[in-house]
Amino acid sequence: MAVQPNAAREPRLPLTRERVLRAAVELADTRGIDSLTMRNLGQELGVEAMSLYNHVANKQAVLDGIVEVVVGEVIAAVDEIEPLSDTAGWKDVMRARILAAREVLLRHRWAPDVLESRTDLPPSLVPYYDSVLGLMREAGFSLDLAHHAMHALGTRTLGFTRELFVTQDKDVEPEVAAVMLQQMAGRFPHLTELMRVVSHDAGSTLGSGCDDQFEFEFGLDLILDGLERLRAGAWSLPSGS
C-alpha cells in the first residue's frame, strides 16, 4: 500500500513552453507536419495531450510558436551576413541573406506550409522585414520602389518559393517512363522535349531531375537584376499608387 512505484524515476525536467515548441519543431522535422498532433506531441514529451494546454493556449499557438522558432533561426543566420559596404553592393548582400535564409528553411520543410496558412504577419518577422527594407533604402531605393520590391520578392525574402511541380517520381520504372514519354510526344511535344533533356541531365525519369538550388538562384537573380535596373534608373510609379 505504501509503495511509491515512481520513486526511482529520474527527475523529469518540467514542461515549459520552450520545451513544448522544441519538441514540436523536432516532430514536424522528422515525421512531417501532419504528424504534429497534440496527442503525438504529448507522447513525445512523455505526457498526456491535455497537459500541453498548461503551456500553450491551443494548437494554433503551437503553430505560431514553431514559426517563431524558425524565424529566429533565419534571423540568426541572416545576421551572419556582412552588411552593405564598398565591396558588397546591395544585390550581393540581399542575395547572400536570402540564400542563408533558404538554408534554414530547407531544414524545416514544413515551414512554408505553416507560414502560408497564417493570414497575418508573424510578429517575429517585423524586425526581419524592417532590416530588408533598410538594406534597400540604404542602397538608394525610393520608398515606393522598396515597397514594390518587397512584394515582388514575396516569400523569396524568406528563402523559399513554390514550384507547383516538384514531383519526385522515383517509383516510376525507367522503361515505363520511356513509354509514357513516347505516348506524350504526339500531344505535348514541348513538354516531352523538355522532360527528355531534364531527365537525361540528372539520370532521373520524370519531372524530377531539376536542380532546385540553381532554379532558386536563377529566379532570384532575375528579380534582383530587374530591381537594380529600376533603382539605377530612378524608377517612379507610372500612374497613381
Place this chain on the structure above:
Amino acid sequence: MAVQPNAAREPRLPLTRERVLRAAVELADTRGIDSLTMRNLGQELGVEAMSLYNHVANKQAVLDGIVEVVVGEVIAAVDEIEPLSDTAGWKDVMRARILAAREVLLRHRWAPDVLESRTDLPPSLVPYYDSVLGLMREAGFSLDLAHHAMHALGTRTLGFTRELFVTQDKDVEPEVAAVMLQQMAGRFPHLTELMRVVSHDAGSTLGSGCDDQFEFEFGLDLILDGLERLRAGAWSLPSGS
C-alpha cells in the same frame, strides 16, 4: 402501413461525379476550403456523406477533382487570348494569359492552397504547361532558357503568387493603429515609414492598403522583362546543367 411518404418528392436528379465536384467547388467558394468535409458536401447534395463514396474514391479524389475544375476554367480563359503574332510579342501574350488565369484563381481563393498541398503535377496542367512552353519556344527561347523560365515564373504561370503578409487588419481602430505606429517607429523605422505611406494611400490602417493587382503585375513584368533580356541576348548556361 402502405403509405409512401416520399411519393410527392420531386424526382431527385441522380448523383454523379460531376455533380459532386460542382457542389464541392461551390462549397469551397462560399464557405471556405475548411468547410469542405465529406459530411458537409453530402448535406449540400441532400445525401449522406457515405453516398459520395459511390462516385469518388475518397476525399483526396474530391480535392483532385476540384483542382481539375479550376484548371479547366483557367485553360478555357487562357484559350481566349490571342496567340503570338506580328503585333503581339511573346511578352504581351504571356502577360495576357497569366492575367486571365489570375481572374479565374481570384474566383476560387482556396485553389492555391489545394494546388500547393499536392506533391505531383495535376494531369490537367500537362496541356497547359505544354502550351506555355510552346509559346516561349515559338518566340525563340532555347529549351534551357524556357525550362528555367518555367521555374522562375513558378505559380505565377497559373495566375497567383504568395505574399506572406496579405494581412487585412480591418478590425484595428485608427487611433489604436496610430499609437502602434508611434511605438514601432523607434525600433522599426523603415517598416513604420512604409506603413505610414501605404495606409495613407488607401485610407487603410495596417498592412493592408496594398494594391494586389498592381503588385502582381509589377512582379510579373519584372520577371518577363528579365527573361526577354536573356532571350534577346541568346543566353546560355554559365556552367553545367
Place this chain on the structure above:
DNA sequence: ACCTGAACACCGTTCAAGT
C-alpha cells in the same frame, strides 16, 4: 447499382477531478 446507419480510429478541446 446505389444509398444508409452504425461503427472505428482518429482529431482538437472542455471540464471536473486528482496530486
Place this chain on the structure above:
DNA sequence: ACCTGAACACCGTTCAAGT
C-alpha cells in the same frame, strides 16, 4: 500549479445491411 481521465463534437472511412 500542474497533470490526468473521461467526455464532447468533430473528422475520414469501412462495412454490413437495406432498397
